Amino acid sequence: xxxxxxxxxxxxxxxxxxxxxxxxxxxxxxxxxxxxxxxxxxxxxxxxxxxxxxxxxxxxxxxxxxxxxxxxxxxxxxxxxxxxxxxxxxxxxxxxxxxxxxxxxxxxxxxxxxxxxxxxxxxxxxxxxxxxxxxxxxxxxxxxxxxxxxxxxxxxxxxxxxxxxxxxxxxxxxxxxxxxxxxxxxxxxxxxxxxxxxxxxxxxxxxxxxxxxxxxxxxxxxxxxxxxxxxxxxxxxxxxxxxxxxxxxxxxxxxxxxxxxxxxxxxxxxxxxxxxxxxxxxxxxxxxxxxxxxxxxxxxxxxxxxxxxxxxxxxxxxxxxxxxxxxxxxxxxxxxxxxxxxxxxxxxxxxxxxxxxxxxxxxxxxxxxxxxxxxxxxxxxxxxxxxxxxxxxxxxxxxxxxxxxxxxxxxxxxxxxxxxxxxxxxxxxxxxxxxxxxxxxxxxxxxxxxxxxxxxxxxxxxxxxxxxxxxxxxxxxxxxxxxxxxxxxxxxxxxxxxxxxxxxxxxxxxxxxxxxxxxxxxxxxxxxxxxxxxxxxxxxxxxxxxxxxxxxxxxxxxxxxxxxxxxxxxxxxxxxxxxxxxxxxx
Amino acid sequence: xxxxxxxxxxxxxxxxxxxxxxxxxxxxxxxxxxxxxxxxxxxxxxxxxxxxxxxxxxxxxxxxxxxxxxxxxxxxxxxxxxxxxxxxxxxxxxxxxxxxxxxxxxxxxxxxxxxxxxxxxxxxxxxxxxxxxxxxxxxxxxxxxxxxxxxxxxxxxxxxxxxxxxxxxxxxxxxxxxxx
Numbered sequence: 059x060x061x062x063x064x065x066x067x068x069x070x071x072x073x074x075x076x077x078x079x080x081x082x083x084x085x086x087x088x089x090x091x092x093x094x095x096x097x098x099x100x101x102x103x104x105x106x107x108x109x110x111x112x113x114x115x116x117x118x119x120x121x122x123x124x125x126x127x128x129x130x131x132x133x134x135x136x137x138x139x140x141x142x143x144x145x146x147x148x149x150x151x152x153x154x155x156x157x158x159x160x161x162x163x164x165x166x167x168x169x170x171x172x173x174x175x176x177x178x179x180x181x182x183x184x185x186x187x188x189x190x191x192x193x194x195x196x197x198x199x200x201x202x203x204x205x206x207x208x209x210x211x212x213x214x215x216x217x218x219x220x221x222x223x224x225x226x227x228x229x230x231x232x233x234x235x236x237x238x239x240x241x242x243x244x245x246x247x248x249x250x251x252x253x254x255x256x257x258x259x260x261x262x263x264x265x266x267x268x269x270x271x272x273x274x275x276x277x278x279x280x281x282x283x284x285x286x287x288x289x290x291x292x293x294x295x296x297x298x299x300x301x302x303x304x305x306x307x308x309x310x311x312x313x314x315x316x317x318x319x320x321x322x323x324x325x326x327x328x329x330x331x332x333x334x335x336x337x338x339x340x341x342x343x344x345x346x347x348x349x350x351x352x353x354x355x356x357x358x359x360x361x362x363x364x365x366x367x368x369x370x371x372x373x374x375x376x377x378x379x380x381x382x383x384x385x386x387x388x389x390x391x392x393x394x395x396x397x398x399x400x401x402x403x404x405x406x407x408x409x410x411x412x413x414x415x416x417x418x419x420x421x422x423x424x425x426x427x428x429x430x431x432x433x434x435x436x437x438x439x440x441x442x443x444x445x446x447x448x449x450x451x452x453x454x455x456x457x458x459x460x461x462x463x464x465x466x467x468x469x470x471x472x473x474x475x476x477x478x479x480x481x482x483x484x485x486x487x488x489x490x491x492x493x494x495x496x497x498x499x500x501x502x503x504x505x506x507x508x509x510x511x512x513x514x515x516x517x518x519x520x521x522x523x524x525x526x527x528x529x530x531x532x533x534x535x536x537x538x539x540x541x542x543x544x545x546x547x548x549x550x551x552x553x554x555x556x557x558x559x560x561x562x563x564x565x566x567x568x569x570x571x572x573x574x575x576x577x578x579x580x581x582x583x584x585x586x587x588x589x590x591x592x593x594x595x596x597x598x599x600x601x602x603x604x605x606x607x608x609x610x611x612x613x614x615x616x617x618x619x620x621x622x623x624x625x626x627x628x629x630x631x632x633x634x635x636x637x638x639x640x641x642x643x644x
Numbered sequence: 645x646x647x648x649x650x651x652x653x654x655x656x657x658x659x660x661x662x663x664x665x666x667x668x669x670x671x672x673x674x675x676x677x678x679x680x681x682x683x684x685x686x687x688x689x690x691x692x693x694x695x696x697x698x699x700x701x702x703x704x705x706x707x708x709x710x711x712x713x714x715x716x717x718x719x720x721x722x723x724x725x726x727x728x729x730x731x732x733x734x735x736x737x738x739x740x741x742x743x744x745x746x747x748x749x750x751x752x753x754x755x756x757x758x759x760x761x762x763x764x765x766x767x768x769x770x771x772x773x774x775x776x777x778x779x780x781x782x783x784x785x786x787x788x789x790x791x792x793x794x795x796x797x798x799x800x801x802x803x804x805x806x807x808x809x810x811x812x813x814x815x816x817x818x819x820x821x822x823x824x
Contacts, residue, residue, distance in 0.1 A: 219714075228720030241708070241715035242701045250715070374651035640705075641650050643714050 066132045081112055081123035081134055090136050093145055095152075095174060095262060096211035097124040100562075100581060101220055104212045108148050109174065112136045120144055146178045152209050154185045155234075156263070163207070163264050168573040170262030171209060192237055198246035199424045200253035200269055200417040205237040208265035214238060214257035221562060223537040224367065224642060226251045238265070247421070250370050250642035252536075254363035254560045255417035255442075255569015259580050268417045268570060271439040272449055278409040278438070279322045286409045287397070288323040289389050289469070290314060292330055293415040293480030293565035294443050296592035300572045301447030302457040307588030309596050312462025317450045319463055327393065328465045329412065330472030332385030333479040333488070335392075335614070336360065337605035339631050340382045340485075341492035342623040344555055353377050355531070355546060355553035358485045360384045362418035363560025363569070365635060367536050371644055372543050373637030378556075381632040385479065386412045386419060387428050389469055390436035391630050396618045397469060405430060409438045413446045415480070415568030418560065427633045442570025471610040474597030481590035482534040482564035483510040483517070486557040490521055490528075491604050498524040505603050513587065515562065516541060518553075531556040534564050540644065566590050660706035665695055672710045682713045689722055698729040734769045734776035736814050739793040743782030746790040750803075754790050755779075757804035761811055774818055775811070 061076035068085055075084045082092050096107035103125045111120035115133035120141065123134075135141065153175055160166050192205035215227045215238060226240050226249050240249030247253075257266040278286045299310040318326045344356050359365055359380040368379055383391065390412065394405040412419065422428065423437035430436055441449070450457055465471070475491050478484030487507045494502040509519050512532035520527045531553050533539040539558045545551055561567045563586035571589075578585055602608055619627045650656055661669050668691050675684035688711060692703050699722045708715040722728045740746075740755045758777060762770050769776040783791050788800035792810075799810055 225714030226716055228714075228716035230720050230723040232724050232726075239716075241704070241719040372651075637651060640715070641652065641656065643708060643712055644650075 064128050064130050064132075066128045066130075066134060068134045069136055075128060077127075079128055081114075081121070081126050081128060081132075081136075082110055084128055085112075085123065085134070085136050092123050092136055093174060093177065094124060095149075095170060095209075096213060098213055098216070098260060098581075099579065101213060101216040101260075104216065107152070107209070107211050109145055111141065111144055111148070113138065113141055142178070146180055149175050149178045150180050150184065153180065153183060154187065155189055156209060157189075157207055158183075164267050165264040165573075169264065173576065190234060190237075195239075195245060196269065197248075198251070198253065198269060199421040201246045201251065201255060201258065202267045202269050203239065203246060204265050204267070205239070207263045208238055209263060210236055210238070211262060212238075213260040213262065214266060217256045217260045221535045221537060222252070222254060222256060222367075222560070223540050223644070224250055224252055224254075224371075226642075227257065248640075250640055252363045252366035252370065252560065253418035253421045253569075254366075254536075256561065258417065258569050259567075259571070259573075268442050268445065269420055270445065271420065271441055272445050274439045275411050275441060275449070278411070283407060284409045285324045285403050285407055286322070286411065287325045287327060287393050288318055288411040288413065289327040289329045289332070289386065289393075290318070290413040291386065291415055291480065291565060292333060292477050292484075292593060293568065293571070293589065294413050294446070295477075295596070296480060296566060296589040297415065297443055297571050298447060299457075300575060301444070301451075304458060306575070306578075306585050307592045309592040310457075311596065312464070313457055313460040315463030315465060316460040317455050317457055320455050320460075321449060321453055323411070325397075325466045325469075326463070327389060327469040328472050328476075329385050329389055329414075330476035330479070331469045331608075331610060332387075332389030332392075333360075333476035333485075334472050334605035334608045334611050335388050335631065336382050336385045336479075337475060337485075337488045337492050338611060338615075338622050339388075339627065340380050341489055341496055341605075343380055343382060344489060344493055345496055346623070348554065355529075355556045356380050357555075358489075358557045359633075359635075360479065360485055361559045361561070361565075362416065362422035364536065364539065364558045366418060366421065366638075367539070367560060367642075369635055369638040370640070371540075371642040372547075373641075375543060375546060376635045376637070378546065379635055381634060383428070383631055383633045384419075384422065385476070386414060386440075387422065387436060387633070388631050390423075390428070391430075392469060392614065392618075394430055394434070394436055395630060396614055399618070400468065406434060410436065412437050412440045413443065414440050415443050415565045415571045416440075416561075417442060417569045419570075443568075443572055444570060447572060468610055468613065471608060472602070473605050473608045474600040474603040475605045477593045477596045477600070480565040480593050481586075482512045482515075482559055483507075483532045483557060484564065484593070485559075486510045486530060486532055486555065488605060489555065490523065490530075492606055493528075494523050495604070495606065497526065502604070510557070511590075513563070513583070513590070518542075528554045530554065533557070534559040534567075535562045536560055562586065563590065566593070656709050660709045663702045663706035664692065664710075668692060668695065669710065672707065675711060681711055682717075685711060685713055685718065685721055686725075689718075689728060693728060698732045700730075700732070731769060732773065735774050735818065736795050737776050737778055737793075739778050739780040739783070741780045741783045741789070741791045741793075743780070743786065743789075745786035746782075749789040749801075751790040753804050754792065754802050754807060757807040758792075758811070761808055774815065 063074040092110045095109040096104045105122045105125040110123045112123045113135040114121050195203040218227045219225045278284050295311040299308040357378045390410045393410050398405045420440045423440050428436050475488035490507050516538040517532045531542045533542050566589035567586045675681050704718050708718040792799045
């Protein structure tokens with residue numbers, strides 16, 4: 059449907075734009091970038107920061123260009139000494155109620171407020187009045203909330219509600235004392251928070267951050283008694299380069315491995331190995347369910363944010379979740395059992411670090427189910443991609459110039475099916491590659507299941523496996539997840555297998571991934587596509603592309619686990635979930 | 645109207661019902677029939693406060709569940725409006741007039757004496773739950789300045805010295821009631 063065109067005059071240039079276009083978008087068409095702060099194209103309009111004000115002739119006051127739609131004959135001035143002064147004043151007022159510690163802040167250099175203040179020309183701070191004072195909330199395993207750094211733009215509130223459907227955050231109080239928190243100011247872990255960390259991603263400052271684990275890792279590395287093992291999730295290699303100025307989408311597996319060796323890790327393993335193992339176990343579980351063991355659909359369980367969501371919002375669907383541990387937890391388990399046995403190391407002396415694109419993994423690592431004994435966790439510390447980037451910089455490693463390294467055996471070899479775990483649809487695609495062979499007993503006639511790559515967030519389709527049409531669903535972002543979950547509950551359509559990832563785009567858009575480079579918005583679909591592209595290119599470049607063909611997997615089954623789906627495999631590689639309080643409102 | 649289908653809904657509903665009163669629960673059910681149940685949130689909160697005198701976390705969570713509005717949102721709305729109180733109020737509300745006439749006649753000294761005696765400040769309630777201290781902006785009896793109101797009783801031309809005596813009258817009433 060063609061929309062009516064509206065004629066406007068922007069900075070003296072006449073243009074026609076479709077009805078309903080905002081001033082900001084219209085100006086963008088002329089190459090005019092109006093500064094902004096609370097605005098995010100994927101979220102609803104808040105119009106709360108007022109940074110994007112423009113002068114509309116005849117109005118008598120400046121209007122926010124993000125939320126005002128053009129009208130016929132509108133004359134807009136986006137730039138003048140007065141408008142620039144007004145924007146500078148607005149940013150100054152935000153700064154006046156904000157911390158004065160940029161140099162020591164986690165977001166130094168990547169802070170949107172800092173960047174904006176510089177761009178707007180704030181060169182000194184005029185008012186030293188009262189500033190808001192709130193305690194920092196650090197009780198969560200994953201997410202730290204620091205209301206003093208908050209500028210009340212409301213992006214976290216919106217992402218939590220509109221992308222994740224969790225609605226854990228809200229602004230409380232009014233005026234000077236307003237702060238963002240869960241209901242009743244509850245701690246993050248005691249609220250309906252699912253620890254996905256998207257609030258961290260969209261926060262322009264450092265009001266939300268991951269709970270830091272770098273201190274524990276440095277300590278372990280400097281202890282000669284401790285054997286420090288590290289594993290890196292599939293999506294790290296696709297994003298870590300961004301932290302060192304590499305073009306987004308540059309695969310950096312080899313350089314990452316070399317950097318980890320220089321940091322002093324005793325063994326560098328690949329979470330991909332865990333992913334291949336997950337696929338073998340999950341394909342087995344799926345076929346057992348398909349052969350009548352039910353319940354169907356089976357839902358993937360790799361994403362800990364999704365698992366938290368399941369336990370707090372849809373606990374009645376817990377039987378549908380695959381009991382397979384996540385690739386991280388599978389690999390950590392094997393590091394302290396299989397690898398310890400093979401090397402003769404005392405599991406108590408092994409310190410397992412996992413680099414994850416995710417902050418919910420920090421929570422997963424502390425779940426009692428993932429402890430070897432009440433004192434020994436399988437995963438000792440989880441670092442986000444951001445934390446690892448910082449450690450590499452802190453150590454003084456020129457990442458971009460590093461030669462390529464290789465993962466250590468036995469937990470370092472993986473197939474291309476494992477690499478694509480890091481992007482939406484990847485786990486399902488890897489499962490289908492395996493299941494196709496298991497069902498037909500013949501080598502799969504195809505490896506790419508592009509129809510499940512749900513870049514838009516939600517996809518439902520049928521995939522032929524043997525003579526069976528398998529009904530599959532893929533969702534990323536839990537608002538999309540809810541749509542599939544409600545369909546399961548309604549029971550009108552029979553799905554066979556569903557992949558759900560908590561974060562937009564899957565792990566490539568995880569809550570622990572690098573903040574985007576300057577000029578690129580958070581969660582930019584193009585950025586996520588580039589990261590995913592890196593994973594698909596790694597998959598394509600590998601000779602091994604199916605989890606079953608991974609000889610290291612065969613070896614662990616032969617030597618240690620007595621084969622797929624056995625009692626021992628079950629004991630070590632599977633887990634369980636339970637309903638948790640407080641229950642969220644869907 | 646969205647369907648409620650939490651796994652443990654009967655338990656959640658029972659707890660929510662117990663935290664509120666029958667008429668309030670009934671009212672929320674009526675609100676749920678409308679096309680925009682969430683738009684009735686404020687009127688529901690009015691009813692809850694009218695009955696309980698304040699909005700406790702338990703009541704707010706109950707409203708959230710029965711109205712199916714996220715708890716963070718309910719708590720956010722409740723904490724935004726000055727009218728809504730999140731803490732229980734005392735048996736007696738002390739309103740000290742800080743209007744111009746009372747102020748020039750020494751209302752600030754009276755207020756300070758009340759705070760010293762009770763160990764609370766504006767908006768707070770004593771630990772024993774007897775008094776809540778509030779500021780009034782002219783009670784319309786400037787001829788009697790400085791004025792304080794306790795409950796609905798007006799105390800005219802109060803001096804700081806009289807404060808302990810006045811407060812004692814109310815404490816005595818509370819003690820008598822407790823004894824009887």
